[in-house]
Amino acid sequence: PETPTVAPGGTPTHCPYCALQCGMAVGGSPVRVTPREDVPANRGGLCQKGWTAAELLTVPDRLTTPLMRAHLGAPLEPCTWEEALDRIAGEVARLQERHGRDAIGVFGGGGLTNEKAYQLGKFARIALRTSQIDYNGRFCMSSAAAALNRAFGLDRGLPGPITDLARADAIMLVGGNVAETMPPFMRHLTEMRERGGALVVIDPRRTATAKQADLHLQPAPGTDLALANGMLHLAIAEGLVDEDFVAARTGGFEAVRISVNAYWPDRVERITGVPVPQMREAVRLLGRGNRSLILTARGAEQHARGTDTVTAFINLALALGLPGREGGGYGCLTGQGNGQGGREHGQKADQLPGYRKIDDPAAREHVAAVWGVDPEIIPGPGRSAFELLDALGADDGPKALLLFGSNPVVSAPRSGLIEERINALEFLAVSDFVLSETARRADVVLPTAQWAEESGTMTNLEGRVLRRRRAVAAPDGVRTDLEILAGLADRLAAPGTWSTEPAEVFDELRAASAGGPADYAGITYERIESEGGVFWPCPSEDHPGTPRPFAERFHTPDGRARFTPVDHTGPAEGVDAAYPVHLITGRVLAHYQSGAQTRRIAPLVDASPEPFVEIHPDLAARSGVAEGEMVRVTSRRGTVTVRARLVDTIRHDTVFIPFHWAEEGRANLLTNTALDPMSRMPEFKVCAVRLEPHEEN
Ligand code: SF4
Numbered sequence: 001p002e003t004p005t006v007a008p009g010g011t012p013t014h015c016p017y018c019a020l021q022c023g024m025a026v027g028g029s030p031v032r033v034t035p036r037e038d039v040p041a042n043r044g045g046l047c048q049k050g051w052t053a054a055e056l057l058t059v060p061d062r063l064t065t066p067l068m069r070a071h072l073g074a075p076l077e078p079c080t081w082e083e084a085l086d087r088i089a090g091e092v093a094r095l096q097e098r099h100g101r102d103a104i105g106v107f108g109g110g111g112l113t114n115e116k117a118y119q120l121g122k123f124a125r126i127a128l129r130t131s132q133i134d135y136n137g138r139f140c141m142s143s144a145a146a147a148l149n150r151a152f153g154l155d156r157g158l159p160g161p162i163t164d165l166a167r168a169d170a171i172m173l174v175g176g177n178v179a180e181t182m183p184p185f186m187r188h189l190t191e192m193r194e195r196g197g198a199l200v201v202i203d204p205r206r207t208a209t210a211k212q213a214d215l216h217l218q219p220a221p222g223t224d225l226a227l228a229n230g231m232l233h234l235a236i237a238e239g240l241v242d243e244d245f246v247a248a249r250t251g252g253f254e255a256v257r258i259s260v261n262a263y264w265p266d267r268v269e270r271i272t273g274v275p276v277p278q279m280r281e282a283v284r285l286l287g288r289g290n291r292s293l294i295l296t297a298r299g300a301e302q303h304a305r306g307t308d309t310v311t312a313f314i315n316l317a318l319a320l321g322l323p324g325r326e327g328g329g330y331g332c333l334t335g336q337g338n339g340q341g342g343r344e345h346g347q348k349a350d351q352l353p354g355y356r357k358i359d360d361p362a363a364r365e366h367v368a369a370v371w372g373v374d375p376e377i378i379p380g381p382g383r384s385a386f387e388l389l390d391a392l393g394a395d396d397g398p399k400a401l402l403l404f405g406s407n408p409v410v411s412a413p414r415s416g417l418i419e420e421r422i423n424a425l426e427f428l429a430v431s432d433f434v435l436s437e438t439a440r441r442a443d444v445v446l447p448t449a450q451w452a453e454e455s456g457t458m459t460n461l462e463g464r465v466l467r468r469r470r471a472v473a474a475p476d477g478v479r480t481d482l483e484i485l486a487g488l489a490d491r492l493a494a495p496g497t498w499s500t501e502p503a504e505v506f507d508e509l510r511a512a513s514a515g516g517p518a519d520y521a522g523i524t525y526e527r528i529e530s531e532g533g534v535f536w537p538c539p540s541e542d543h544p545g546t547p548r549p550f551a552e553r554f555h556t557p558d559g560r561a562r563f564t565p566v567d568h569t570g571p572a573e574g575v576d577a578a579y580p581v582h583l584i585t586g587r588v589l590a591h592y593q594s595g596a597q598t599r600r601i602a603p604l605v606d607a608s609p610e611p612f613v614e615i616h617p618d619l620a621a622r623s624g625v626a627e628g629e630m631v632r633v634t635s636r637r638g639t640v641t642v643r644a645r646l647v648d649t650i651r652h653d654t655v656f657i658p659f660h661w662a663e664e665g666r667a668n669l670l671t672n673t674a675l676d677p678m679s680r681m682p683e684f685k686v687c688a689v690r691l692e693p694h695e696e697n
Pocket of ligand 1: 049
């Protein structure tokens with residue numbers, strides 16, 4: 001495609017990638033990005049992905065015309081928009097007539113703007129009238145969301161503005177490698193340390209982040225819950241519990257106090273491998289002031305006991321009296337660009353806009369009134385993301401899938417199985433701006449506009465609603481997702497209105513969210529513009545927004561935070577003689593999520609060209625593997641072949657593979673599908689594997 005037309009001047013907007021949503025200006029010819037100083041999250045910093053974000057707009061294989069397969073086995077060929085949308089509407093009608101409304105599944109993404117996430121949820125519920133909608137954010141932070149709701153009655157990522165971090169006495173980061181995943185975030189941690197605060201990192205690898213920590217705990221994968229309980233045991237023993245706070249602002253501590261009695265330090269050391277003195281030091285660092293912060297990320301959350309693991313850390317934070325203080329508390333580091341907003345406006349199987357429960361009659365009445373429909377037509381809860389993907393093509397599962405902003409063939413757990421499920425569909429339509437690994441399998445591919453080519457809002461990891469602004473014109477032939485949904489709603493004779501203007505959709509979202517936990521009613525584009533973003537909840541236009549939602553009270557019926565006792569059970573799949581090594585997965589500096597975007601950017605590919613497996617030299621020697629050789633890594637679900645990288649920064653019993661690559665290096669071919677009972681999060685972060693040198697070395 002031709003170089004996009006440049007809007008006059010640099011347009012202030014935000015990065016297309018992660019939840020930090022770094023501020024950048026986009027403009028010039030050729031188009032380039034420059035970091036913004038006025039955005040607190042990055043204050044003039046960008047990572048390598050952000051610096052090269054303009055190249056996404058001109059990737060050589062950008063889709064600019066719809067593609068369609070005439071029949072099963074036929075190649076994807078260019079077609080008109082009318083043909084593509086007519087085909088989708090025709091397949092929807094055919095399959096729903098034969099199999100019922102739930103024959104159509106919808107799968108969304110945590111990178112979609114709030115407007116698109118909202119419209120997609122509405123489209124599923126009242127245009128398709130299917131219950132079968134969920135999104136890839138279920139794979140991201142759903143365990144933390146469930147734990148936040150359980151303890152605080154509200155799921156908001158950070159407990160305050162990002163600038164609070166610098167005022168913390170200590171920050172303990174559990175299962176997050178921010179030095180690589182969101183490097184500008186490190187500035188806040190560095191500032192905190194320069195002011196005398198301490199950084200504690202919990203990670204099975206001595207990551208780039210752990211190397212900058214004052215203390216690094218390196219537990220065995222899948223043992224974070226035991227570690228948190230052991231730390232609480234020590235906090236009680238050392239007299240660090242803030243009894244006044246516990247009495248005034250919480251409930252349920254006695255049951256937790258009793259349950260962590262069993263987590264004797266020696267026992268916890270045996271479970272986790274973390275020496276008792278390190279645990280004790282971590283507790284003392286956290287307990288030395290009441291402005292300490294515990295942050296979890298995917299390493300702690302993507303487990304079959306993810307909700308309980310996060311709960312264990314929240315219990316620790318509550319016992320130390322941290323939540324509700326400026327700079328202190330518990331927070332979740334959301335990963336995807338709109339990971340926070342994407343989960344608030346109706347893409348989730350069990351939710352309506354405003355973070356309302358779909359089975360709550362009052363919520364259904366409210367949202368139905370905004371949509372102009374009878375509440376009776378809104379379906380009930382559907383399947384969670386993995387369960388939805390796993391049911392594709394089954395007798396009682398969806399026969400067709402409409403997919404927006406996601407690439408599950410690479411990013412879903414046990415992705416070989418998910419590939420089979422997708423191949424078993426009668427019909428697949430994908431909206432994307434490149435032919436991702438999932439789009440390649442579609443019957444219809446819709447070329448969509450991307451980040452700097454359209455307007456909308458994103459809610460970053462602080463809970464601050466931001467404006468994404470259109471900076472360049474989309475190439476000819478491309479449509480926005482709002483235009484796609486409006487075109488389909490029209491063909492399906494859907495009730496309600498289907499604006500293609502983001503500002504109008506946002507106004508409708510505000511009305512739909514009004515009164516819900518994630519209340520956007522008072523947030524307007526003008527306010528975001530003039531105030532540099534607005535924190536939700538914000539129930540009215542004269543409300544200032546809520547930077548620190550737990551300062552006065554928690555959002556539970558009695559205003560108190562809730563302790564919940566939780567017990568360690570270990571990973572769903574432990575190591576054994578056949579599969580003797582733990583596998584953990586994660587991200588690298590140069591790539592983002594499934595890599596569908598960053599694997600197309602030359603400087604990022606140069607920086608990180610291929611997948612690899614990190615192995616401790618001792619384990620490599622035992623496995624007959626040498627540095628740089630190809631290794632076969634096999635789990636009960638599949639095999640990948642990747643290059644060995646020998647490092648002494650990882651535990652002897654654990655290997656690490658980043659999950660950004662497809663084909664032979666697709667880490668998620670190996671991962672486990674055991675689900676957390678509360679959040680339905682799969683256990684991405686630990687499974688059992690064996691290593692063998694590749695025959696062709
Ligand atoms: Fe973009 Fe995240 Fe990098 Fe910031 S840290 S530039 S938001 S990818």
